[in-house]
Amino acid sequence: MKKIQILGMGCAKCNSLYAAAEAAAKELGLEYEMEKISDIEKITEMGVMMTPAIAVNGEVKFAGRVPSAESLKKMLSEAK
Amino acid sequence: MFKPVQIFADWLTYSVFGLGSGTLAGGAVNFFVFDTIKIFLLLAGIIFAVSMLRTFLPPAKVREIILKKSRFSGHLWAAALGIITPFCTCSAIPLFLGFVQTGIPLGVTFSFLVASPMINEVALIMLFGMFGFKIAALYALSGYVIAVVSGLIIGRLGLEHLLEGFDQSKRIKNAVFGTEMSWGERSAFAVEYTKDILKTVWPYVLIGIGIGAWIHGYVPENFLARWAGADKWYAVPLATLVGIPLYSNAAGVIPLVSALTEKGVAMGTTLAFMMAVTGLSLPEFLILRRVMKLKLLFVFFGIVGAGIVFTGFLFNFVMR
Numbered sequence: 119m120k121k122i123q124i125l126g127m128g129c130a131k132c133n134s135l136y137a138a139a140e141a142a143a144k145e146l147g148l149e150y151e152m153e154k155i156s157d158i159e160k161i162t163e164m165g166v167m168m169t170p171a172i173a174v175n176g177e178v179k180f181a182g183r184v185p186s187a188e189s190l191k192k193m194l195s196e197a198k
Numbered sequence: 199m200f201k202p203v204q205i206f207a208d209w210l211t212y213s214v215f216g217l218g219s220g221t222l223a224g225g226a227v228n229f230f231v232f233d234t235i236k237i238f239l240l241l242a243g244i245i246f247a248v249s250m251l252r253t254f255l256p257p258a259k260v261r262e263i264i265l266k267k268s269r270f271s272g273h274l275w276a277a278a279l280g281i282i283t284p285f286c287t288c289s290a291i292p293l294f295l296g297f298v299q300t301g302i303p304l305g306v307t308f309s310f311l312v313a314s315p316m317i318n319e320v321a322l323i324m325l326f327g328m329f330g331f332k333i334a335a336l337y338a339l340s341g342y343v344i345a346v347v348s349g350l351i352i353g354r355l356g357l358e359h360l361l362e363g364f365d366q367s368k369r370i371k372n373a374v375f376g377t378e379m380s381w382g383e384r385s386a387f388a389v390e391y392t393k394d395i396l397k398t399v400w401p402y403v404l405i406g407i408g409i410g411a412w413i414h415g416y417v418p419e420n421f422l423a424r425w426a427g428a429d430k431w432y433a434v435p436l437a438t439l440v441g442i443p444l445y446s447n448a449a450g451v452i453p454l455v456s457a458l459t460e461k462g463v464a465m466g467t468t469l470a471f472m473m474a475v476t477g478l479s480l481p482e483f484l485i486l487r488r489v490m491k492l493k494l495l496f497v498f499f500g501i502v503g504a505g506i507v508f509t510g511f512l513f514n515f516v517m518r
Contacts, residue, residue: 166296169292
């Protein structure tokens, strides 16, 4: 089970990252769970300074950009 | 460098559209075609280069650099790094907290916070394209000085107690850089970013250049000098005030302002106006309200605003 976390305070890019990550996880046939983190304290605590960011099981993978579908898939399949 | 563009614009205006080269319409159309192509070429090329550079300097790395500097050079570095770090209101808060909570002094953080939106690549490219190198450089330099000085002043005032809305005792230690990017990913990021920016600014650029071209062709020379010339004391503060609500539309505002300058608005007034457009923005104000008390926001706006007005007067005085 992978917990995919999208960090952001609700800007347009956060939503597109959310959709892209979910699409990638579905395509890979992963067992996953999506979580939106919009609490700023939590975001900075995780060390993120540029939103949107994506983390898997608490580990930040990309910050400040919406990565391509390909790199998202690659990251998701490799993430522990 | 833009000779082929001028040749194309001439051909389009005078041969294809059949407008006379001495006529008002001919002048306006030629100006519009030439400027539009030139600006879009500049925007695409330079934004791509800058965003490539950015992939090497994510904010977490910027923070590391600033943290290692002494207090004074911290201001110099923060303002310089602010120039190349993109500023968007949706990232302003995590950036701000990421700085303050790792122990970067409030004043140094403000130097960064002032430089980042004010000296951005779109504004600089537009200024370079419409006014030339000298004005773009003057703009960047005075924006830089304002950022350093306002940060120094805010730091001196000791206003840390005016922060709110987050737990100040918490200190973040580790910075997340995200996954290391390959060259392919870097250029993909840069292409994506360039497309994003162009997508947002193109209507403003077209409208701005369109109105600018009309003014260029139809409004008499020095028409505005009577109201906004260098000898009018109220022009600079007024321009600064008018610029505040026009946030983030630098792309559309600059061509317009360039045409107005041609018709007699003094250069310092123009610069002050531009700085107010980019450096003092209401959305930023509202977003920052979540982490600081109103009083600190007013101090911040007041100091930066005063710096802008001062710069405007200075240039009007020097360049008269």
